[in-house]
Amino acid sequence: xxxxxxxxxxxxxxxxxxxxxxxxxxxxxxxxxxxxxxxxxxxxxxxxxxxxxxxxxxxxxxxxxxxxxxxxxxxxxxxxxxxxxxxxxxxxxxxxxxxxxxxxxxxxxxxxxxxxxxxxxxxxxxxxxxxxxxxxxxxxxxxxxxxxxxxxxxxxxxxxxxxxxxxxxxxxxxxxxxxxxxxxxxxxxxxxxxxxxxxxxxxxxxxxxxxxxxxxxxxxxxxxxxxxxxxxxxxxxxxxxxxxxxxxxxxxxxxxxxxxxxxxxxxxxxxxxxxxxxxxxxxxxxxxxxxxxxxxxxxxxxxxxxxxxxxxxxxxxxxxxxxxxxxxxxxxxxxxxxxxxxxxxxxxxxxxxx
Amino acid sequence: xxxxxxxxxxxxxxxxxxxxxxxxxxxxxxxxxxxxxxxxxxxxxxxxxxxxxxxxxxxxxxxxxxxxxxxxxxxxxxxxxxxxxxxxxxxxxxxxxxxxxxxxxxxxxxxxxxxxxxxxxxxxxxxxxxxxxxxxxxxxxxxxxxxxxxxxxxxxxxxxxxxxxxxxxxxxxxxxxxxxxxxxxxxxxxxxxxxxxxxxxxxxxxxxxxxxxxxxxxxxxxxxxxxxxxxxxxxxxxxxxxxxxxxxxxxxxxxxxxxxxxxxxxxxxxxxxxxxxxxxxxxxxxxxxxxxxxxxxxxxxxxxxxxxxxxxxxxxxxxxxxxxxxxxxxxxxxxxxxxxxxxxxxxxxxxxxxxxxxxxxxxxxxxxxxxxxxxxxxxxxxxxxxxxxxxxxxxxxxxxxxxxxxxxxxxxxxxxxxxxxxxxxxxxxxxxxxxxxxxxxxxxxxxxxxxxxxxxxxxxxxxxxxxxxxxxxxxxxxxxxxxxxxxxxxxxxxxxxxxxxxxxxxxxxxxxxxxxxxxxxxxxxxxxxxxxxxxxxxxxxxxxxxxxxxxxxxxxxxxxxxxxxxxxxxxxxxx
Numbered sequence: 001x002x003x004x005x006x007x008x009x010x011x012x013x014x015x016x017x018x019x020x021x022x023x024x025x026x027x028x029x030x031x032x033x034x035x036x037x038x039x040x041x042x043x044x045x046x047x048x049x050x051x052x053x054x055x056x057x058x059x060x061x062x063x064x065x066x067x068x069x070x071x072x073x074x075x076x077x078x079x080x081x082x083x084x085x086x087x088x089x090x091x092x093x094x095x096x097x098x099x100x101x102x103x104x105x106x107x108x109x110x111x112x113x114x115x116x117x118x119x120x121x122x123x124x125x126x127x128x129x130x131x132x133x134x135x136x137x138x139x140x141x142x143x144x145x146x147x148x149x150x151x152x153x154x155x156x157x158x159x160x161x162x163x164x165x166x167x168x169x170x171x172x173x174x175x176x177x178x179x180x181x182x183x184x185x186x187x188x189x190x191x192x193x194x195x196x197x198x199x200x201x202x203x204x205x206x207x208x209x210x211x212x213x214x215x216x217x218x219x220x221x222x223x224x225x226x227x228x229x230x231x232x233x234x235x236x237x238x239x240x241x242x243x244x245x246x247x248x249x250x251x252x253x254x255x256x257x258x259x260x261x262x263x264x265x266x267x268x269x270x271x272x273x274x275x276x277x278x279x280x281x282x283x284x285x286x287x288x289x290x291x292x293x294x295x296x297x298x299x300x301x302x303x304x305x306x307x308x309x310x311x312x313x314x315x316x317x318x319x320x321x322x323x324x325x326x327x328x329x330x331x332x333x334x335x336x337x338x339x340x341x342x343x344x345x346x347x348x349x350x351x352x353x354x
Numbered sequence: 355x356x357x358x359x360x361x362x363x364x365x366x367x368x369x370x371x372x373x374x375x376x377x378x379x380x381x382x383x384x385x386x387x388x389x390x391x392x393x394x395x396x397x398x399x400x401x402x403x404x405x406x407x408x409x410x411x412x413x414x415x416x417x418x419x420x421x422x423x424x425x426x427x428x429x430x431x432x433x434x435x436x437x438x439x440x441x442x443x444x445x446x447x448x449x450x451x452x453x454x455x456x457x458x459x460x461x462x463x464x465x466x467x468x469x470x471x472x473x474x475x476x477x478x479x480x481x482x483x484x485x486x487x488x489x490x491x492x493x494x495x496x497x498x499x500x501x502x503x504x505x506x507x508x509x510x511x512x513x514x515x516x517x518x519x520x521x522x523x524x525x526x527x528x529x530x531x532x533x534x535x536x537x538x539x540x541x542x543x544x545x546x547x548x549x550x551x552x553x554x555x556x557x558x559x560x561x562x563x564x565x566x567x568x569x570x571x572x573x574x575x576x577x578x579x580x581x582x583x584x585x586x587x588x589x590x591x592x593x594x595x596x597x598x599x600x601x602x603x604x605x606x607x608x609x610x611x612x613x614x615x616x617x618x619x620x621x622x623x624x625x626x627x628x629x630x631x632x633x634x635x636x637x638x639x640x641x642x643x644x645x646x647x648x649x650x651x652x653x654x655x656x657x658x659x660x661x662x663x664x665x666x667x668x669x670x671x672x673x674x675x676x677x678x679x680x681x682x683x684x685x686x687x688x689x690x691x692x693x694x695x696x697x698x699x700x701x702x703x704x705x706x707x708x709x710x711x712x713x714x715x716x717x718x719x720x721x722x723x724x725x726x727x728x729x730x731x732x733x734x735x736x737x738x739x740x741x742x743x744x745x746x747x748x749x750x751x752x753x754x755x756x757x758x759x760x761x762x763x764x765x766x767x768x769x770x771x772x773x774x775x776x777x778x779x780x781x782x783x784x785x786x787x788x789x790x791x792x793x794x795x796x797x798x799x800x801x802x803x804x805x806x807x808x809x810x811x812x813x814x815x816x817x818x819x820x821x822x823x824x825x826x827x828x829x830x831x832x833x834x835x836x837x838x839x840x841x842x843x844x845x846x847x848x849x850x851x852x853x854x855x856x857x858x859x860x861x862x863x864x865x866x867x868x869x870x871x872x873x874x875x876x877x878x879x880x881x882x883x884x885x886x887x888x889x890x891x892x893x894x895x896x897x898x899x900x901x902x903x904x905x906x907x908x909x910x911x912x913x914x915x916x917x918x919x920x921x922x923x924x925x926x927x928x929x
Contacts, residue, residue: 051808065625089444089537089566096566116492116539121807123656141489144496170808172870278848292922340586342836345853346824350508351732351781352760 039194040151042303044069044079045131049123049160049169051085056240057231059087060099061159061201063109069155072302076115080131080146083116084160084170086199094212094237101243101251117143118128119243125175132156133186144313150191155300156197159247162202165210166226181211188214195288197265197300201246203228206282217297218288222246223279230278245277259302266293337352374551381407382631383421383549383555386841389613390638390832391648391687393698394451395604396569397613400832401482401556401597401811403548404839408582408590408698417549421548421629422593425490432578433483436525437468437512438577442493442536445570445600446859449704453830456841459572460818460857469525470510479501487530491575492539494531501741503529504506504777507765509822509855513578513836530738530817532860537574538562544573547595548627555627556635556674559619560597568615580839592839611646620667621683626674635685636841640667648687660845663828663852669845701830702726703733705821707858708876709875714798718749721792721858732762732783733823735792739816741769741778743799743863747778749795755788791849798866806867813862825871833899 046069048062057250066081088097088110099110118127130136148154160167166174188191197217200208205221212219222229222244231241232248243251249272257263269283269292285292388400407422416422416431430438441459465482469476471696481499488495505526541562545552552558565571574596582588601618603611615635616622626633639657642648654670655677672685704724711717725731739745747766752759762781769776784790828848834840835847 075899084533086537089535095563110538112538113542114539115487115542119492119539120494120533120535122494139485141486143489143492172808289376297486329505329581340581340589340683342581342586345511345513345836346732347508347511347781348732348824351783 003167023130028325037048039153039299040298041149042078042153043146043148044074044075044155044157045082045095045146046079046157047082047123047128047159049084049167050091050159051170053085053087053090053092054240055085056087056099056238057243058159059083059085060101060109060243062100062157064101064243064247064251065157065199066114067107067109067111068251068257069301072254072298073259074303077143078303080117080144081115082118082123082128084120086119089305100235103237103247105243107255109250115143123170123178125169125173128169128175129183132183134190134192146192149191151194152192153300154193154196156196157199157201158208162204162208164204164208165203167200167208177208178207179209181213181284184212184217185214188216195299201229201244205229209282209284212284212287215287216289217284218265218292221282222272222277224282227279246272246279246281249276250284254301257301259295259298261297263297264293265295265297265300266291268297359734381405381421383627383629385630386632386634386636387559388456388636388638388832388841391611391613391641392452392600393641395602395611395650396452396620397601397603398452398455399599399601399618400841401560402597402841403557405549405593405761406580406590407587407593420702422591426547426575426577426593429483429486431488431641433479433486434470434473435467435483435577436470438489438490438575439467440465441572441574442491442534442540443570443572445568445806447570447600447857449856450700453601453701454832454854455572455598456832456834457572457576457598458821458855458857459574459598460530461860462530462532462815462817463495464530465498466510466526466528471525473525476525476527479668484529486583487726491543493534497531497650498529501773502531502775503527504738504775505511505613506736506777506779508734508763508779508781509820528738532815532817534760536571537566540573541565544575544595547575549629550627554625555630555633556623557627558624559615559621560872561620564618564728565597565599568599569602570598572596572598574598603810610692611689612648612687614684616684616686617823622684623674623679625679626683627783630675632840632842634835634842634886635672635674637670637685637687638667638672642668646689648689651686651688658845662844662846662848663826663831665828671897699829702825702827703731703821703823703854703856705819705856705858707861709820709861709863711795717794717798717863718793718795719816719861721822723790723792725786725788725790727786727826728839729786730783731823731825732781733821735780736820736822737778737780737794738819739769739778739796740814741771741775742799742814742865743772743776743796743816744769744799745776745778745794747794749793750778750780751793752780752782753793754785759783759785759790770780798863800866800868803868806870810867810870811867813864815862818857821856821857822853824853826851828852831832867900
């Protein structure tokens with residue numbers, strides 16, 4: 001009962017505070033772009049499809065993007081992080097619980113606060129397509145669902161080993177560009193996104209977005225069809241390539257973005273010129289109605305949400321004291337009839353021992 | 355927790371408007387850390403965060419949260435769970451050298467739960483519970499289902515408080531995932547269940563870089579109902595979040611065995627969690643008397659002598675709340691001599707396990723159980739074998755000190771492909787001072803094409819076996835008594851017996867694995883052969899060979915041919 005009163009009091013205080021803050025905010029003007037953003041929430045699906053230690057760089061890739069979107073404000077509950085193998089706690093990693101983007105250990109992209117949603121054997125084409133289309137078995141926890149709506153801007157980032165028209169999953173199966181395009185179309189028909197930014201860092205990455213036919217998609221790939229995507233540099237301490245070129249420069253750019261910065265998607269699309277990437281970065285804009293140079297980068301990488309202020313109050317009435325009291329007493333009586341004890345921890349009697 | 359902080363900030367506002375005082379919630383939280391130098395030169399660090407919630411009645415279970423984590427409470431309430439135990443472990447606990455841990459845990463993920471008696475479909479509920487927990491803890495627990503779960507009859511008894519009715523193991527489910535990886539992604543959500551998160555208190559010592567460089571680490575969540583008082587008329591819910599770590603001081607210490615909070619965890623302690631009623635650090639100083647002696651700095655404010663099961667131990671106790679820490683606090687142990695190892699007295703019961711057999715067809719598992727006690731000891735041995743490793747019960751042989759012995763009890767349910775694992779539970783009486791070998795054979799079989807994991811050549815895991823016993827002596831024993839909740843309750847807690855549940859090694863076997871690129875090779879080769887054969891055959895069967903009337907161009911050849919013909923005819927004529 002007292003709890004309830006306390007709760008009511010709390011709500012009233014919040015209401016009063018809201019009223020005060022809303023009055024004060026009326027005089028403040030909101031930035032133009034802020035109100036014009038067509039989306040209401042941001043989601044990110046970040047996928048690494050490669051297993052095995054020599055694919056360390058793919059895990060570093062996906063964690064680089066994870067680090068950036070998290071830093072720019074997308075909460076863990078709205079990031080679906082999919083990693084096919086464990087690099088951070090791999091016995092071959094001489095620095096446990098870290099994944100670096102650089103041989104000089106500039107940034108630990110794994111960090112101390114990370115939540116991986118699909119990992120190991122769970123990373124399959126079936127699970128990925130089910131995640132996108134929302135056709136999941138009953139009992140799937142929230143953290144494994146893409147709970148987007150028609151107001152969601154979705155960032156999809158894929159990395160792994162690809163070829164012309166497909167992306168390999170764990171060296172044992174592959175998703176084709178047509179399957180991917182159909183899954184995205186299903187998302188559009190089910191109103192599961194408002195706008196989508198599709199990023200892929202694999203060899204012949206451009207072939208993966210070529211088949212898209214759904215609206216509002218901006219796509220970028222690290223290489224054109226017929227080209228290989230290349231890794232950036234090797235770390236002699238761990239003996240493998242540590243990150244891929246395209247993602248390395250993308251992270252370099254994103255590290256200089258702040259939640260309130262005015263950088264645009266147009267700038268992001270040209271982060272890796274041919275002399276740096278060696279491969280040609282492919283961009284597909286024909287499905288995207290807006291000019292990327294006028295789209296703030298935080299539309300996809302951050303989570304700035306428009307807030308609607310309300311001045312109407314809400315009344316919460318508490319349960320009457322007597323009603324609540326009697327119910328509790330009744331329950332108490334029920335419980336106290338039983339005699340309780342601890343169970344024997346070893347079946348001594350069944351074994352017939354002394 | 356955030357709600358509680360929020361509430362405390364606005365409490366003064368509330369007083370202004372309403373004359374209502376906030377009653378203290380009926381739950382409390384304790385944080386404890388036990389540091390125990392082991393005779394082998396390792397240091398065992400054990401964190402325990404205990405939340406006890408005095409519920410008014412079972413009907414108000416998991417409503418109105420205060421210190422208890424709501425994320426976990428909602429899952430437990432929804433799936434009708436009576437008791438829940440989860441552990442996520444990497445590395446193997448070396449019983450022979452390290453003694454007994456506070457909580458035994460098998461390598462990989464291990465989970466068992468008891469459901470309430472009114473649960474309708476236990477198998478479905480169990481699968482859904484595992485799925486929900488996989489989301490909460492970022493582990494692949496969602497691969498747990500009926501095909502890898504057991505309900506053992508003897509090994510697990512309800513450790514929590516129960517009503518007087520007999521407990522039925524049909525409401526128990528147990529599963530292990532020996533391949534499961536444990537890393538920061540599991541620690542992060544585990545820390546978020548704590549009332550102080552990792553912001554304040556002993557949990558600030560949990561930094562990923564200094565946890566995953568250990569020889570053994572095990573995260574645990576243990577939830578059970580307990581008695582509120584000695585006459586046990588009312589219940590409380592106890593949640594223990596545990597973390598066991600074994601540091602190798604040979605690697606961490608540079609030439610010496612000295613250890614300190616800062617050296618182990620990379621950071622000093624900044625104070626107790628303000629929401630905790632108890633915040634203690636215990637350092638086991640028993641080895642000081644027998645092995646290498648060390649001095650603690652600062653000297654402990656209190657020392658507890660504990661006698662348990664006939665064995666004496668000493669603990670230095672630091673009450674973090676009473677220390678009045680300003681800045682960073684550190685406790686260090688300095689050894690008088692560089693690297694001296696204590697006398698290792700192995701525990702009375704420990705076990706090893708290994709694979710025998712030959713070829714790609716015949717295999718066997720041998721479990722060696724060592725009983726160092728002066729009298730016979732009853733143990734229960736539980737084997738949990740995946741369905742793709744068919745066991746043969748008739749090959750079960752138990753040999754103690756070279757003599758075959760008969761088990762006291764035997765429970766066996768054969769596995770069924772894709773639906774049920776092999777379950778074998780055997781109760782044995784180990785002779786005094788004996789080594790007992792439990793031997794059983796199995797076959798290697800082929801799986802279906804799609805059932806092989808992406809790294810099939812890595813091998814397939816067999817989960818750890820469990821050996822349960824009630825030890826009559828408390829040597830090397832660190833576990834908590836059944837009626838206790840905190841580490842402090844294990845001091846001077848002599849009981850009739852001390853329950854241990856030894857986990858053996860997990861095994862890895864190489865199954866016959868097909869050459870996965872074979873179909874591709876076969877298709878390529880077959881197509882080439884078909885193409886090469888088809889062309890000429892098609893030509894031969896569809897085209898008719900016909901003599902052509904030859905003219906101008908072939909004049910010379912035809913001339914030669916006719917000349918040859920003629921000459922040969924002449925020769926024939928001559929002969």
